[in-house]
Amino acid sequence: MGRTVVIGAGLGGLAAAMRLAAAGRDVTVVEARDAPGGCCGSARLGPYRFDTGPSVLTMPDVLAGAFAAAGEDMDDWLPLRRLDPYYRLRYHDGSHLDVVAGEEAMAEEVRRLCGPAEADRYRRFRARLAELFAAEWPAFIDRDMTRLRDLAGPAALLRMARLAALGGFRRLDRLVGAHLTDPRLVKAHTFQALYVGLSPRQALGVYAVIAHMDTVGGVYFPRGGGMHAIPQAMAAVAEKAGARLRYGVRAVRVETGASGVSGVRLDTGERLPADSVVVACDLPHAHAGLLPRGAGDWRLRRPRYSPSCLVLHFGLDRRLPGQAHHTLHFGADWHSSFAALARGRPQPDPNLLVTYPESDGEAAPAGHATLTVLEPAPNLAHGRWDGLTPRLEERLLARLAGLGYGDLSGAPRITFDPPGWARLGHSAGTPFALDHRFRQTAWFRPAGAARRVPGLHFAGMYTAPGVGVPPVLISGRLAAERILEAGR
Known part of the structure; x- marks a missing residue:
């Protein structure tokens, strides 16, 4: 079959490989x-193992679909557990909100x-989120929106009208603020704008579906091996389906012939000869x-990148009961944090994501644990980073001590900063690719296939649906479907 x-x-890439190999x-x-x-x-780092990528897994059915396409049950390869709570949100005034499963339990948390x-x-807002998700997911996330024909026609216009009626084209902060009045609850449903590289004042209301995905749908974690267990299981299933995986080799050129792609x-x-x-x-x-030549995409002429992040991974000699x-630890001034990032500067009072994978028994020795702290930071497209890392590390250590994590200055640690992300191959020093402003969403995001180079397809964060584990998995599925449809 090619x-x-x-x-x-x-x-x-693995999501595409699993489907294509299973299809024969x-x-x-090549990796x-x-x-x-x-x-x-x-x-x-010594006896400690850290996940260096995404820490939040939502919509596990999308992941399960990749295994099912290869004729496998995900639970046999990658059993997951639902976190409880999904998040703990800690506010500057000392209060906190646990995001938990179930409408009744969550409403009780809000009442408290x-x-x-x-x-x-x-x-009422939770019901509106469900409506927005039902309208948006099948029409704009779970399908190939990089083809113009998918945005045309009466059906597409009806879908657009439905999203508009639900507030999808309002700004996210205004949409949420029209339903909720407590600033703490508003933050709980708008901080997800950072996932798409924007502030709640910039992001469209359609991205409220991310709040639905994690605050309603739930957040999950592999029962063993951490988040890195996900690609390991996917690679194993791809190989079982017949794919060959070659590590430690780099593709340097996609070659073409008279009819399009010819090899790598x-x-x-x-x-490597290739039809696609x-x-x-x-x-x-x-x-x-x-x-x-010919694979250029006008959508990448003036790319706008998401903010980056400073990440510290600590090995702890104790548990944190x-x-x-x-x-999530929210800083005092919500809006100034986003404004600083937009200007290419560190947040003055940063919002932090702290991940403590206690259930991953393989990440640390008995009685020990790992802790990962992420602080959003400007990307390298905004200017120089020289000398910032030591100062921000020192500030972050002091902030963590003040939040009750103790003195971590002597703990073993690994640091990833924007220059480090750049050395790993991430453009503009950000692992979050392009932001999701309107001009970089759906059809306006880089295309999933090169129009002038038959057989050349794209998957990952840079194409639609975009950033995040479920969208990236969907992008791989869409690439495989295009190839199988074309029959190359």
């Missing part, structure tokens, strides 16, 4: 690193923090030399 080379063994295609995945995962990677009137408003040249000098290619790596870097898996 030969496909997938460049990059991240989640998007001759599939080879420059020595293990699968891409952004969903892993690092070790904000009072009965806000709990009633929350119930590796840094070893070897040439899925490029599932950093797209701006790919356009800098990997891709053939009562600590939630995910804790």
